[in-house]
Amino acid sequence: MIVVATEDFKVYHGVVTELRDRGVSFTTIEPGDEWPERTRVAVVAAGDAVEVPDGVEVVRAESDRPRQAVESAISTLRGGDGRTVIGIDPGERPGIAVLHGEMVVAAFQVPAAEAGEIVRREVEDAVDPVVRIGDGARLVGARIIDDIQSVPVELVDETGTTPYLGSGARGMGDVLAAVNIARLDGEEIESRPIEPTAGELTRIKDRSREASDTNRAIGEGLARRVAAGELTVEEALAEHGGTGSDDGEETDDGERPTDAESDDA
Template identity: 65%
Template structure:
C-alpha cells in the first residue's frame, strides 16, 4: 500500500488528489507516526523527517512533480517498474505513450509542435530512457528525431501497430499505436534526413491553401522547407506574403 506522510500541505493536497484520480488504495499519516503494517511505499517531501524499515521504499517529491512520484510509487508496487520507454506514433498530432516497464503510466495526443516538449518532460528525470518512434509519417517522424537531443531514440517498424477500433474508440488509434510502438525494439538513430516526394510537397501546398485566409498556395521551395521542419505552414504563408510586398 502507498502511504503519504508529509508536513508539506501542497504536496499532501496534490498527492492525495493524484492518487484518488487513479483509483489507488492509499492512506495518510503524520510524519513520525507509525506506518501501517501493509505499507510498501512512502511518499514524503525531501524535508520530512521520517524513518522507514528496509521493506518500505521512500519516494520524495514536491507539489510540482507529484505525477512523477505517483508513477514511481506505482511502479514499485508492481514489482520495481523498469525502464521508461516513450512510444510515438508520428503525424500532425502524434500519439505518445509513456511506459514504465510494461505499464502505461501516461498518454498524450498533441499537435506536432508540442510533441518534443512533452517527450522531454516525460524523460527528463528518468534513468536511461528510450524514445521509440514509428517509421510512418516520414516527414513528421524525421522532425521529431532531429529535434530530440539528450535522449536515446530508436526508429521502429510500425507495420501492424494500429489496432482495430471498435464502437466508441474513435480517436484512440494513435495513442494505442504508440503503446504498441513502445513495446517493440527498433534501430538506434540520431538523425534522419528525408527527401520529400512530389506527392508530399503537393499535399503541403494544398494544406497551405486550405488554412490560409486568402486562398493562398505556397510555392514548392517553401513547401520543401515546411517538409523539413524549418517552417510551419503558417510561417511559410507569412513568408510568401512578404515576398509579394
C-alpha cells in the same frame, strides 16, 4: 499498499490529490507513527528524514512534481522495472504515450511542434529513459527527433501498431499506436534524413491544392519549406497568394506555364 508519510503540506496535498484522481488505494500517517502491516511503498517529501520498515520501497516527492512521484509509486507497487519509455506515433498531431515499466501513466496528442517539449518534461529526472518513435511520417519524425536532444531514441517499425477502433473510440488511434510503439524494441538512432523525396513534395502540393479556394497548388520551393516544418500548408498558401508565380506556381492542371503561355498572358 501505498502510504503517504510527510509533514510537508504541499507534498501531502499534491500526492494525495493525484492518488485520489487515479482511484488508487492508499493511507496516510504522520512521520514517526506506526506503519501499517501491508505497507509496500512509502511516499515521503524529498527533504524528509523518515525511517521506514525493511522491505518498503521509498519514493521521494517534490512539491512541484507530485504526478511523477505517484507514477513511480504505482509502478513500484505493480512490480514494474520503473524505466520511463515514451512512445511516439508521428504525424501532424503525434500520439504520445508515457510508460513506467508496463504501465501507461500519461498520454498526449498535440501539434508536432509541441512534442519535443512534452518529451523533455516527461523524462526530466527519469532514470535511463528512452524514446521510441514510429518510422512513419518521416519528416515530422525527423523534426521531433532533432527537438528532443539528449535522450536515447529508437526507431521502431510501426507496421500494425494502430489497432482497430470500435464504436466510441474515434480519435484514439494515434495514442494507442504510441502505446504499442513504446512496447517494441527499435534501432537506436541520432537523427533521420530530412530531405523530402519527390513523392513527399507531390503529396504536399496535392494537399495545398485541396486546401486552396482556387484549386491551385504551391510550388516546389514552398513545398520544401512545408516539408521542413518552416510553414504549414495554410501558411504556404497565404504566402503563395501574396507572391504570385515566383515560387514556380502550378496551373489548375498541375503543369507549370511555359514561356509562350506566360508571354501570351
